[in-house]
Amino acid sequence: MRSTTDRIGRLSDQNGRRSRTVGVVPRPFRQQIDDGILDRAAALFARRGFSKTSVQDVADAVGLSKAGLLHHFPSKDALYEAVLVQADSLGREALDQVRHLPVGPLRDHRVVEVFVDVALAHPGVVALMLAPATQVEVHDSEAVEAAYLSALQAFAVDPGTPDQERLVRVLAALSALAVLTLAAHQNDQTTAWRPYVVATCFDALGHRSRGVPPFSDIHVEA
Numbered sequence: 001m002r003s004t005t006d007r008i009g010r011l012s013d014q015n016g017r018r019s020r021t022v023g024v025v026p027r028p029f030r031q032q033i034d035d036g037i038l039d040r041a042a043a044l045f046a047r048r049g050f051s052k053t054s055v056q057d058v059a060d061a062v063g064l065s066k067a068g069l070l071h072h073f074p075s076k077d078a079l080y081e082a083v084l085v086q087a088d089s090l091g092r093e094a095l096d097q098v099r100h101l102p103v104g105p106l107r108d109h110r111v112v113e114v115f116v117d118v119a120l121a122h123p124g125v126v127a128l129m130l131a132p133a134t135q136v137e138v139h140d141s142e143a144v145e146a147a148y149l150s151a152l153q154a155f156a157v158d159p160g161t162p163d164q165e166r167l168v169r170v171l172a173a174l175s176a177l178a179v180l181t182l183a184a185h186q187n188d189q190t191t192a193w194r195p196y197v198v199a200t201c202f203d204a205l206g207h208r209s210r211g212v213p214p215f216s217d218i219h220v221e222a
Contacts, residue, residue: 035086035122037062037072042083043124043182046131050080084143087129090118091150103156105207111154112173112201119181120190120197130178133171155205165206173204 040061044053055076059069073079094114101107119126129147152159155170180200184193199209 034072034082037064037069037079038083038086039122039124041079041124042087042122042128045080045083046124046127050076055079083125083128084147086122087125087147088143088150090122090125091129091147094118095150095154098154108155108205108207109198109202112177112198112205115151115154115174115177116181116194116198116201119177120184120194123178123182123185127178127182130174133174169205173201176204177201 037058041053041058044057044061048057053076055069056066058076058079059066062069064072069079073082094111097114098107098111101110115126128144130151132145132148149159151174152170155173157163157166157170159167161167177197180193180197181190184190184197187193202209
């Protein structure tokens with residue numbers, strides 16, 4: 001009996017009866033590869049801008065041929081859209097972890113920890129997410145702005161707040177976070193630098209960090 005396959009992988013015979021089949025499940029390492037591509041692409045978009053970043057630039061950054069990269073993402077627009085979706089998702093997840101906390105130093109510290117950990121795992125995406133704080137023009141600004149606003153909301157601050165000192169301090173903390181987490185990756189010191197990145201960002205908010213060991217006490221990562 002002849003069978004056909006629908007879009008979600010189920011088989012149907014000529015009478016429309018369906019039989020179960022084993023679907024194609026993406027392998028974990030494929031997702032890891034895609035995540036790595038998105039993060040490298042996001043870092044390039046944040047640094048150079050969309051128009052000045054080519055598919056070949058991204059392919060070179062991740063060690064793939066242009067054709068190999070297009071096998072994962074069929075166009076630069078598709079790649080950028082995937083980056084924006086991930087940025088929005090990460091921003092919302094971070095906000096959800098802290099929105100229940102009362103505004104104050106304890107919330108600020110938790111927000112910094114959450115965003116530092118997100119940035120250490122996805123430095124490029126977070127750099128693009130925070131681009132509105134440092135760049136005049138961002139491609140598809142509404143989508144990037146939404147992710148950026150999630151970061152501000154986590155600190156319970158609005159861009160239009162009359163408390164300009166608070167806004168400046170939050171922007172300083174976010175800018176430091178983006179720069180330092182990228183630097184931690186470049187120096188292979190993500191674990192060792194984490195407490196100092198957290199302390200630096202927390203201090204930028206006008207609080208005083210405590211319990212951070214001297215920098216000379218850190219162990220260099222292998």
